[in-house]
Amino acid sequence: MTAKLKVAIAAGGTAGHVNPALALAEELRQRGHEVRFYGESRRLEGKLVPAAGFAFTPIHVTGFDRERPWTAIAALTNLARTEGRLVRDFKRDPALCPDVVIGFGAYIEMPLVRAAAKLGIPYALHEQNSVPGLANKQAAKDASLIAIAQPSVAEAFEKRGAKASAVQMIGNPVRASVLDGNCERGRETLGVPRDATLLVVFGGSLGAHHLNERMVSLKSELLAIEGVHVLHSTGADDFEATERALALSDEEEARYRVRPYIDDMGDVLAAADLVLSRAGASSIAEIAALAVPSVLVPYPHATADHQTTNARYLVDAGAAKMCADADIDDRAFAELVLGLLRDADARAQMRAHAEGLGQARAAERLVDALEAIARPA
Missing domain, CATH: 3.40.50.2000 (Glycogen Phosphorylase B;)
Structure with missing residues (x-):
């Protein structure tokens, strides 16, 4: 029997990111693992995750407008600040430190997966679509697992430096209420x-x-x-x-x-x-x-x-x-x-x-x- 794991999940912004993450969390909970979500309290995940009975830690990141490149400065500063906070939290409280991390593609995942990489915690990515999002592409190189739902997307991740062995055709988790x-x-x-x-x-x-x-x-x-x-x-x-x-x-x-x-x-x-x-x-x-x-x-x-x-x-x-x-x-x-x-x-x-x-x-x-x-x- 697999030991009980502490799993940290970052998913947010849209139902297309949050619902597959909740489907995963339901299966993790059924197997006895401990689940904690990280996301924006004022966005969709801030409502759906607590409503489903999962622990939720608010974090804040800001995206940037490619047509206004100067907005990247504030975005990167905020990302580094949130990443640093998570690193400190995980070091200070072993009960909070996850055994594995997974991000579902929104920019909200970046501080969590970067903190995991800094602390040697294995992290996974899940990509729902046939065209990978920017956050997943940026995090692909050091991911221990990249779970995909469309076979055609594997090549795009390998071009970003992902290990071929890390990319697995998993599918897109569906919540039990639908199944x-x-x-x-x-x-x-x-x-x-x-x-x-x-x-x-x-x-x-x-x-x-x-x-x-x-x-x-x-x-x-x-x-x-x-x-x-x-x-x-x-x-x-x-x-x-x-x-x-x-x-x-x-x-x-x-x-x-x-x-x-x-x-x-x-x-x-x-x-x-x-x-x-x-x-x-x-x-x-x-x-x-x-x-x-x-x-x-x-x-x-x-x-x-x-x-x-x-x-x-x-x-x-x-x-x-x-x-x-x-x-x-x-x-x-x-x-x-x-x-x-x-x-x-x-x-x-x-x-x-x-x-x-x-x-x-x-x-x-x-x-x-x-x-x-x-x-x-």
């Missing part, structure tokens, strides 16, 4: 019959507008397929306009549900027969973990078009189809979505391919890898 999704419970909550075919559509608050417009134009054709039900999450910013444009009758509302967001994603994905979505890292991870057949429309303005590379992970595995945002108004896109809704056998094959990726075990694999690199307690 525990239940089809029957989801359908009962949504009022969708067991024998219906459920299409779930979501684009997130960023870049959902074009998908929402296309769904409006396809409403009649979707509902013309016998037994098809739709759950359409518009994103908060586009909800009222999309609801007006759909102009659902009472009869249509029985089969077409529109929401600003989905807050019970585990049950919804478990209930879905087909998903239509963007291709953010968290969405890809959750879709793969629950093995839902999907049609992916990458957000066209993502940095370095990383959502297209994210999508290829599922497409190349045979678990998804992909369509460029510029092409979703074409007839071919409509035929793709409508055809999959009519073809249960094609969806079953896609589901089997998704299950073969083993994404549901990403958190377990990451804990295994951390246990392997941690210094002896």
Whole structure:
């Protein structure tokens, strides 16, 4: 049995960083390890981490604007100050000093991983996307483990001096609340019959507008397929306009549900027969973990078009189809979505391919890898 470890985690800024970190923390806690998060108290992690019952130490860093290079001076000064404070804290209090550290890619990780390196504590990085972020690239050279969720990103880290042996294809951890999704419970909550075919559509608050417009134009054709039900999450910013444009009758509302967001994603994905979505890292991870057949429309303005590379992970595995945002108004896109809704056998094959990726075990694999690199307690 692995000795109980003290694990320090730095993750912050967005749900795409924080939720995989919380999924890891849940698995660590289940195995009896001690977990402490480091992040900004005024940002998302400052709410989600304490709410999940994990210890949280506030730290403060400032980024810099590449278009205003002089802001780097203040950022580096603040980084050095926070790093120094962590070094002193870890030296002064052995109970606080971690056995292993992991950062999830946001700039908030830098003082923690640098303090770990200075004290000889092994540290790991986790990269959710197919294009590595700046913080992870800067910290890659001395990392004992770089856990990736997209095979294509390995080369980018090796070019930054990372040891090839340190880079491992782990996947993107998904929280237990999603993994525990239940089809029957989801359908009962949504009022969708067991024998219906459920299409779930979501684009997130960023870049959902074009998908929402296309769904409006396809409403009649979707509902013309016998037994098809739709759950359409518009994103908060586009909800009222999309609801007006759909102009659902009472009869249509029985089969077409529109929401600003989905807050019970585990049950919804478990209930879905087909998903239509963007291709953010968290969405890809959750879709793969629950093995839902999907049609992916990458957000066209993502940095370095990383959502297209994210999508290829599922497409190349045979678990998804992909369509460029510029092409979703074409007839071919409509035929793709409508055809999959009519073809249960094609969806079953896609589901089997998704299950073969083993994404549901990403958190377990990451804990295994951390246990392997941690210094002896």
